[in-house]
Amino acid sequence: MLSTSSFAPPQVDLSHHLSSEARLRKPNPMKAIWKLTRRRPNMVSLANGDPHFSLYPIRRVEFEMASVDEVDPVASWRKAGPSAPSTKFVSSSYEPCALPLQTALQYSHGAGLPDAQRAVTELTNFYHSPPDHVCTLTLGNSDGITKCFRLLGEPGDHFLADEFAFSSVTNVPFAQGIKWVGIKMDAGGMIPAELEKTLENWDPARGRRPHVLYIVPCGQNPTGSTLSLERRKQIYEIAQRFDVMIIEDDPYYYLQYDSPSAATTSPDTPFVPSLLSLDVDGRVLRIDSFSKIMAPGMRLGWITSSAFFHEHLVSYTDSSTMHPHGFGQMLITEMLHGPHGWRIDGFDRWVRSLRAEYHRRRAFFLDAFAKTVAPTGLARANPPEAGMFVWIRVEIEKHPRFRADLRRISGNPTAPRTNVKELMEELFERCLDSGLVIMPASIFALSADPKHDDMEDPIEDRLNYLRATFAGTEEAMEQGLSILAQTLREFFADEIRAIA
Numbered sequence: 316m317l318s319t320s321s322f323a324p325p326q327v328d329l330s331h332h333l334s335s336e337a338r339l340r341k342p343n344p345m346k347a348i349w350k351l352t353r354r355r356p357n358m359v360s361l362a363n364g365d366p367h368f369s370l371y372p373i374r375r376v377e378f379e380m381a382s383v384d385e386v387d388p389v390a391s392w393r394k395a396g397p398s399a400p401s402t403k404f405v406s407s408s409y410e411p412c413a414l415p416l417q418t419a420l421q422y423s424h425g426a427g428l429p430d431a432q433r434a435v436t437e438l439t440n441f442y443h444s445p446p447d448h449v450c451t452l453t454l455g456n457s458d459g460i461t462k463c464f465r466l467l468g469e470p471g472d473h474f475l476a477d478e479f480a481f482s483s484v485t486n487v488p489f490a491q492g493i494k495w496v497g498i499k500m501d502a503g504g505m506i507p508a509e510l511e512k513t514l515e516n517w518d519p520a521r522g523r524r525p526h527v528l529y530i531v532p533c534g535q536n537p538t539g540s541t542l543s544l545e546r547r548k549q550i551y552e553i554a555q556r557f558d559v560m561i562i563e564d565d566p567y568y569y570l571q572y573d574s575p576s577a578a579t580t581s582p583d584t585p586f587v588p589s590l591l592s593l594d595v596d597g598r599v600l601r602i603d604s605f606s607k608i609m610a611p612g613m614r615l616g617w618i619t620s621s622a623f624f625h626e627h628l629v630s631y632t633d634s635s636t637m638h639p640h641g642f643g644q645m646l647i648t649e650m651l652h653g654p655h656g657w658r659i660d661g662f663d664r665w666v667r668s669l670r671a672e673y674h675r676r677r678a679f680f681l682d683a684f685a686k687t688v689a690p691t692g693l694a695r696a697n698p699p700e701a702g703m704f705v706w707i708r709v710e711i712e713k714h715p716r717f718r719a720d721l722r723r724i725s726g727n728p729t730a731p732r733t734n735v736k737e738l739m740e741e742l743f744e745r746c747l748d749s750g751l752v753i754m755p756a757s758i759f760a761l762s763a764d765p766k767h768d769d770m771e772d773p774i775e776d777r778l779n780y781l782r783a784t785f786a787g788t789e790e791a792m793e794q795g796l797s798i799l800a801q802t803l804r805e806f807f808a809d810e811i812r813a814i815a
């Protein structure tokens with residue numbers, strides 16, 4: 316594996332952020348012995364129950380992947396279908412390759428196979444140049460984030476996140492006894508002043524002040540918002556001041572677009588620097604994935620962290636999932652280092668061409684929205700700067716049954732003022748009945764604690780949003796948006812008719 320001893324110790328001791336679980340975990344003793352096999356070359360091993368590779372019923376794996384020699388490789392690949400130019404990478408027990416099959420399919424280390432770990436480290440250095448960080452392979456971002464929650468979270472803790480956040484992830488730490496504190500957002504994502512306010516005014520009666528921030532800086536799921544460099548710097552500075560660890564979940568990093576008025580996203584458009592690249596303390600745990608840039612079923616990603624947290628992540632992995640599967644590790648190693656691989660410049664051409672393709676899909680979606688939904692006057696779309704999602708605001712105030720006086724009627728000063736939640740539930744049901752699945756804001760909302768949080772503007776009154784994706788086909792976008800337009804018209808007009 317890549318040596319971690321060559322990395323300077325983190326400048327700031329952040330060991331107090333470790334959970335009791337992480338402190339109590341003992342390194343897997345079998346894996347500790349495995350490390351010793353590198354003490355000298357040609358060690359004879361009678362140690363492990365490793366099946367000999369001659370008994371693997373497999374000796375060669377060939378991956379046929381898109382050629383990246385074209386100017387716009389994604390367009391060529393997509394348009395020409397089976398006849399599109401391709402390149403083949405082989406991992407084999409007997410042929411020259413970057414990661415021989417007998418190594419790739421053997422048991423290995425919790426950080427991943429050294430060659431695969433080197434491949435993702437090279438990617439991380441190329442895009443983020445982090446000081447003193449180490450990469451740990453994972454089974455994708457969901458796995459990486461879950462591991463970070465276990466690494467840092469204590470029962471009774473509060474974690475910070477955007478007030479609308481990806482619920483597949485925010486659902487996870489509830490079972491650890493962790494609660495969420497949602498931070499207000501605007502079209503530019505998390506508002507740094509709101510984060511600061513929450514930390515500054517933290518009531519110790521709630522327990523320890525939050526020490527973990529989970530954030531999606533690009534194409535945030537579900538709102539599609541992207542943090543400017545200015546906001547990233549402010550958030551990092553606040554995290555330093557209040558001693559907060561940052562889990563930077565960034566699967567849409569490579570899908571950052573030029574403005575919707577541009578014909579395409581230029582390959583030269585720079586990526587906004589990540590939080591990791593600003594990290595001088597070792598307080599950012601960055602989570603990357605191949606899901607959105609290659610294929611989600613690959614189940615492969617990586618965490619970039621300080622060497623200290625890396626050691627703990629490895630220890631957890633060695634005593635739980637073990638390293639990720641060899642097939643994915645073979646693929647990325649051959650892709651980045653193999654004799655016929657894309658190499659880093661080919662990978663870069665692929666992701667820059669991929670974002671031009673998603674730029675086109677975003678344009679298609681926004682155009683279809685302008686033709687179908689916008690003319691109803693009942694919903695607006697917020698064009699995202701990155702990612703795959705459009706956050707659609709339903710103009711719920713125009714609904715004949717909309718009420719804004721519920722708090723006065725109930726006499727409860729922390730209750731919602733409006734019936735937005737109920738109306739949006741009805742709209743969601745109507746969409747389903749009309750054959751459209753679209754994500755309601757309610758499933759992403761982190762509810763506030765009325766005892767402690769400012770209930771001036773409760774999230775229940777701001778659930779009038781829908782999350783739609785432009786990742787699918789043009790046909791799905793056209794059909795889906797025309798169903799949405801029709802359903803909105805009916806939902807708002809039925810009532811007018813009923814009242815009249």
Ligand SMILES: Cc1ncc(COP(=O)(O)O)c(C=O)c1O
Pocket residue numbers: 454455456457458481484531535536564566603604605606611616
């Ligand atoms: C913000 C965010 N994090 C994590 C994931 C899951 O990624 P992975 O497939 O790598 O587990 C997604 C997938 O939609 C996502 O949008």
